[in-house]
Amino acid sequence: MSRVNGKVLTRLGRQYFINSLCKQSIMATLSLLLNTKIYSDGTRPLMLSLIVQKGANGTSWKRRTLCRLKPHQWDKARRLVIDHPEKRLLNAQVFDAFQQAEARLQELSRYEQPIDAQYVLFGGQTPVESAITLLAHGRGYVERLALLSQTRTAEKYNGHLNRLAQFLGQTHTGTQKDIALSQVTEKWLLEFSVWLGANGCKSPNTLQRRMAFMTTLLNDARKRGLMHHEPMAFLRFKEQRVVKLKLTNNQVEQLKDLDVRGKLRDARNTFLLQVYAYGARIGDAVNWKKTDLRYREGGAYLVYRTQKTGDILEVKLNRAALDILAEYNATPGPYLLPWLSRYVPTPGLSEPEAKAEWLSKTESATAQINVQLKELARLAGIEGKLTSHVARHTFATLADAKITDKRKISAALSHKRFATTEIYLSELRSEEVNDAMCAVWE
Structure with a gap:
């Protein structure tokens, strides 16, 4: 049996x-x-x-x-x-x-x-395929992500599902329409992509992300035996390469030398700490705890678990980073930086609800920092859109210029796959290529 x-x-x-x-x-x-x-x-x-x-x-x-x-x-x-x-x-x-x-x-x-x-x-065609619909399967997929505490991914995918629901439309009685998995064809997916382009999805990269979600959803359905055909097999939605802003050493020093106070100073300090801490992600930086700072023979270290990958990173801090952190010794609460100093989790929430609340506070802090960085870029004479993620680009570029073993850079960036680091660095090397090509005309 x-x-x-x-x-x-x-x-x-x-x-x-x-x-x-x-x-x-x-x-x-x-x-x-x-x-x-x-x-x-x-x-x-x-x-x-x-x-x-x-x-x-x-x-x-x-x-x-x-x-x-x-x-x-x-x-x-x-x-x-x-x-x-x-x-x-x-x-x-x-x-x-x-x-x-x-x-x-x-x-x-x-x-x-x-x-x-x-x-x-x-x-x-299986009765299973006929019985299970795309939007319902997508909602179940997102619910499972939320139960696994992958709140950020679940929220992002919910946005994609909302666009899918808009495309499917409603019946004359106001009921949400859906489509059987067996009816999802290559032609239907192309029609969906055209609709996205005509309804606010102007960027090729946004379109690529929405269609990549469809690929994820359909692959999951196939693995579960809910469908057997592959409507995405011959469809490709390419991401458009964009020029990624990264700062030079001189520009980092320009930011460091700015005489600013209040939130401008906090945002500047956070950005610099991200650079010094091996290009730390902003979601990790605003959540660093005072208990993450460890002193032992050989120096001071930040030891923390990354939010995105779950890896434990051990970052040796330089003198400049320690000088910045010294400014926040008196910050109330458990956090190293002041952005979440007033945040107290609401008691009685379930784990997914608590995770969603924490994520909302983290995103609010990130938005505040990015507003201040825009003004800091103007004050420092830095062209381009300066955001918290530029700190990660900046560290990767500076490390690429000095470190020959790229796998060490990959470990510092907490990339799961070395191929991700290679792609990341190649997208940041346009100036290096241009400088090399200038030699042709000299």
């Missing part, structure tokens, strides 16, 4: 007892039989038979012809084709047909679907 997702499936020879969605006990018998019908050449049809007994509701059956054999060419006891010139090929075909039918029968049980004899014997 085996148990599949809580539903009992007992195999007795080739019989199956299934607890269906409607809680009825159903017995399905899958068998091979040589029919009594005789053709003019003396052969009979070898059939794959499915008999479904539904208790008081009676019995139904369906058969599929696999091949034609003479009676002496079929060994009923062993279920094998014998004394036939193509017996190996025929046995392989019979075996495959039986195994596939068996797998489809178990699939219907796993997803609590009624037994569809046509599907079990012949395949084709």
Whole structure:
């Protein structure tokens, strides 16, 4: 006896007892039989038979012809084709047909679907595909992310789902429309991408991110056996390369030398600490705790777990970083920097609710910092949009110029894959390429 997702499936020879969605006990018998019908050449049809007994509701059956054999060419006891010139090929075909039918029968049980004899014997579009819709699957996917405490990703994906819901529209009664997974085709996805472009999605990169979400959603459905076709297989939505702002050493010093006070000074200090702390992400920086600062032989270290990857980083702080942190020794609360000093978690919240509240406070602090950085860029004469993420670009560029072992840079940036670091650095090296090409004309 085996148990599949809580539903009992007992195999007795080739019989199956299934607890269906409607809680009825159903017995399905899958068998091979040589029919009594005789053709003019003396052969009979070898059939794959499915008999479904539904208790008081009676019995139904369906058969599929696999091949034609003479009676002496079929060994009923062993279920094998014998004394036939193509017996190996025929046995392989019979075996495959039986195994596939068996797998489809178990699939219907796993997803609590009624037994569809046509599907079990012949395949084709699954009842599971017909029953599950894209938007509903997407919402379930996002709910699972939230339960796994991947709140930031869940919120981002919710935004993509909202756009999908707008595209699907509503019925005349105001009910949200949806589409079966089986109806999601390449043409439908192209129509969705065109609609996005005509409805506010002007950036190729935004379009790429929305369609990448669709790929993620459909891949998840395929892995779960909810669909079997690949509508995204031949579609490519390329990201447009953009020039990423990064500061030179001189520009970092210009920021450092600015005589500013209040939130401008806090934002400037946060940006510099991000650079000094190996290009730390802003979400990590505003959440650094006083307990993350460790002193031991050899210097001072920031030891913290990154929000995005969950890695534990140990960052050795230079003298400039320690001088900045000294300004915040008297900051109330557990945080190193002042941005969340007044934040007190609301008691009684569930874990997902608490995570969402914390994320909202972190994003609010990030927005405040970016507003101040815009003014700091103006004061320092720095062209381009200065944001907290530029600190990460800046560290990567400065490290790339001095460190030959790029894997060390990858570890400092907390990249899971070295390939990510290579792409990251290549996008920041345009000036290096331009300087090298200038030598052609000298």
